[in-house]
Amino acid sequence: MKLIFEKSVKGRDGYSLPQDLFDDIKIEECLPEYAISKDKKILSEVSEVDVVRHFTKLSKLNYGLDDGFYPLGSCTMKYNPKINEKLASLNNFTYAHPLAPEETVQGSLEIIYDLNKLLCEITGMDEYTMAPAAGAHGELTGNLIMRKYFVDRGDKRHKMLIPDSAHGTNPASAAMADFQVVEVKSNERGTVDLTELAKLMDEDTVGLMLTNPNTVGLYDEGIKDIEKIVHHKGGLLYYDGANLNASLGIIRPGDAGFDVVHLNLHKTFSTPHGGGGPGAGVIGVKKDLIPYLPTPIVAFDSTNKKYYLLDVGSKSIGMVRAFWANFPVLVKTYVWILSMGPDGLYNASETSIINANYVLAKLKKYYKPAYDRYCGHECTVTGKEYKKYGVKTLDISKRLMDYGMHPPTIYFPHFEPYAEETIMVEPPESESKEMLDKFIEIMIKISNEAKTNPELLTTAPHNTPIRRTNDLVAAKRPILTYDDELKLKDELKYQDKNIDF
Amino acid sequence: MRYIPNTEEQKKEMLKEIGVSSFDDLIKEGVPQSIRLKGNLNIPEAISETELEEKIYNIAQKNSNFYLMKPLIGAGAYRHYIPEAEKFLLQREEFWTCYTPYQPELSQGTLQSIFEYQSYISRLIKMDAVIPSIYDGASATAEAALMSLRLTHKNKIIVSNLLHPHYRETVKTYLAPHEPEIIELPYKNGLVDIEKLKILIEEDVASVIIQNPNFFGGIEKLAEISEIVHSKGALLIMVIAESISLGILKAPGDIGADIVTGNAQSFGMDLNYGGPYNAYLATKKEYIRQLPGRIIGETTDVDGKRVFVMTLRAREQDIRREKATSNICTNHNLNVIAADIFLSLIGTEGLYQISLLNTKSAHYLENLLLKSKKFEKIFNYPFYNEFLLKSKEDISTINKKLLENNFIPPLKICEFYKEENLKNVLLFAVTEVLSRDNLNKVAKILSE
């Protein structure tokens, strides 16, 4: 499809300017010559109609959650309720300036304050910061909190234990806090090996970052022992809450002994993923760690009945962003919790766990599970067996697209010898049994195709807007802007019959 | 529950197929009874959609009616007009509900839009490679600072005291574990103190971070600064908090910036009480491998079509884990699409004109206020659309009057700067949402 630049026509515009352009004031009298750009910066020149058609057409090249099944493991692609969007976009919220006087933003502050209380109850924690913009941002915040906590005690711990099944952001976040990452191997059941953990956990170790259920979809049944081992050596327990959708109303990380928790509101709490964000990665802590939270937090002055931004104090790790939070994400989360209630939350986790186990039960004859046991809200199977037909997990996932479905997460988690060629399926509570049956049927069909007509898979997808991409060329000769492309015009010979519009 | 299609009957059927007698049976192995939550979560019972709507409307009423309140404040968050076409397009579920474009065959819409945005930003700031999305200006600046430590293998940075205070705080927070030396570069007469910079700059400095226009709205002498910074082999990190200014101001890449970070909120993003906004982080070709975050590149598919994919991935956390250049994963891609639509709508001429208009109307207001004799300049510096004035009246009284007249008052600069001469000083911001009538009214209110 054409780029917006290729639709540009000199003299066209798509914007209406105010009538009064203050022509009585001369720009030369406002700005020194050294500051002003000599040439106009060239963007594009298109009309509003052009823009609307362009982006409508672009949108149709995407596959969204409202289009159908989207079982991306570890991402909790659950339905995004429409009422959430409406209520988060009320003018009184969206036009609120972050530095407007506190008396003008009492509504916004009330939502932040109330949501904090709800999240504390749901997870068994004592206080939340709403600042982190995403899960990884929360992980960094959490790591910095733990770091400061030990520094203040004169305790020079510098190692962080992270299971091999952990998401890549976990080790990357720990490294940003300048911790040395120590990998904990999974046992033959796919969970943390307690003997190994006991060996690794020492007094130089900050603690353990754990996802529960982990990214293979398995609960760490030894959680009580894990807690003891880590706390016994004075360490802290960090909970990666990306998988909280398996725990609502069932088990609270706070009760299980976790000291720091991050939640991905864009996963468990139904807020949309926006093609890769924005989300929110709020962090909850236990009492002892509250003084270390990023500043400020929202507090309530019960005498004057006013909400206000409270400076956390001298122990705070400081700010991790400008201003306070990804506010609309908080509104959507708040609305979702209120529309679910305690029974709804439990139902969400119960249903998603049943969904995942149902898929696992039906698929395991065709795709070997990474571990043959019941799972949480997602299940991990592998495409290993099809290698002998020349078919990889990648090919299976691409073939799924031909049947109108978004593929699951592939090649993550990855660790040998269990989790190779992985296919991680997360069918959240918003997916019906009929949808799962359809998915299962297609997956079985693909497994047959793999044996009888492998080429159908290795050349898939066939009916998507574009087909497999040449990623190596993209990395070797980076074309990162339209101007880069223009420089290479003669070399690049695109075959796109549909390039007109 | 309307968001959960499976009925109790279906769930039972599925449990049977799984081979267990009940849900408890299914999870008893993974979640030992001893740690299961006893009883229900203690949160309010579910309410219906109508009740919900009423409840949230009522809470929203506790905010001021912000739509009608024109801001005289910026300080890193600017109200600009957002074309309705953008808001409308952005709501398409294909953009809203999908996730990170790992599967390019199903995500060309998102990928192409981000690529267009990278192209726009690259032209505006004259840098080769643009990371389209870090969470916000503050975190992007912190990432840039970290990047400069990696690039130079040095551990000292100089930060302008006129970098947005939240950005400064965030840089400190992010860098704390690496225990770098962070030196604050003071200001003089509303701009960074260049003589002081000459003294502070040494061979062991990794980078110098300068915001332009600075927090007071002042326009820095970047060419001079760049020369000083580079004379000792340090990197110049330029920060833009108000990206609309790029319509008229020189491109950072043309004045020697090595890394540029910019808050893109002004490109079509609501104020939203502080977020989500978006920030770009850009650099020159030679530093690409140290960039944090995701970037989109152009290539072909097997049919030879031009297509877009996530590229240069070998820097990222999902591949490199603890050796990654950053931990960033989910970013603010939807805001990137918003900005792409916004920039497409306003186009070459629109951006230039808005930028011009913001400069002019800010100077118009400054002039009116000075004429009223109720204010005086404390610094004599060139500014873009924000400026400082010292009030002769108590600023709290002034701000109350403005609030009563439906203006969000300017920032009391003493909230961030404790200097004696900044007491009773306001930081005003003006954008195109304030008409001449509005500005005349402000001047009138404040001269009474």
Ligand SMILES: Cc1ncc(COP(=O)(O)O)c(C=O)c1O
């Ligand atoms: C298990 C796990 N942890 C952490 C993250 C990071 O969260 P985010 O992408 O919001 O930064 C993710 C998802 O991306 C995840 O699946």
